[in-house]
Amino acid sequence: MQLSPAELADNALSPETLDLAVCHFKTSGYVLFTGVLPPDLIAAMHAEFTQVFNAHIANAEENRGANRYQMHLPFAKPFIDPRVIENPFVLPIVEAIVGDDCVCTYFASDTPLPGSEHQAVHADTHPIFPAMGMAVPTYNIGFNIPLVDFRADNGPMQIWPSTHLTSPGTDIAAAAPLLHSEELLMPAGSLLIRDLRMWHRGTPNHSDEIRPNMAMIYAQRWLKTHYPPVGIPQTTYDGLSPRAQQLFRDEDIGGPLAHAPS
């Protein structure tokens, strides 16, 4: 979806865009606002990410397939900019779908390196009523911010729209080739929110640079997952806005940073 110049200037969605976005999310399983965050913020996050990532992969095994890493991010500047953790275009949609009381439970990244391969098509969450033959309303929402342009050659995410509505227990590997999918080509600083049940996969990175994707999760507060809590130093937490404090209130306040920034 495209934000209007007035929405970008006001840092707010119009009521019409909010309605459209919520409707698109419920039916398609995702909303993409292209190229929203300013280049200086993306440049600062990309520079810091590169330092933290290079230090991490020097000692870590690839953990999402060949030449592909999931890495938790340090809950620190520049990553915790309010335009990231409480984005004014994303939060109203999140709140309309999972409620004002939702929490942010994941602060991380996905990065295919040159030489990565297709992942298996997958969902990022488990069904909460696995025995029911029908989809239930959304209970967690992934939020991705590409830190570089996602192009056809550098391993864009491939998504299967509307598959968040398939019955729990559908054989994803068998059904995915029969259904429509799209590669999400988007400029750095775009905002992608997606129902974590929607099928997707990482694709091969044929370029000569890494392709980092920030990843957060906003969820119903009662949802239990296997993710470790986000470590947030007390002084950092104290410096957050009241809304951001509320979003991160169930995380490890006073705990250690995931990967110390440079």
Ligand SMILES: O=C(O)CCC(=O)C(=O)O
């Ligand atoms: O390519 C991406 O950013 C997403 C990768 C992914 O879906 C995963 O590692 O589970």
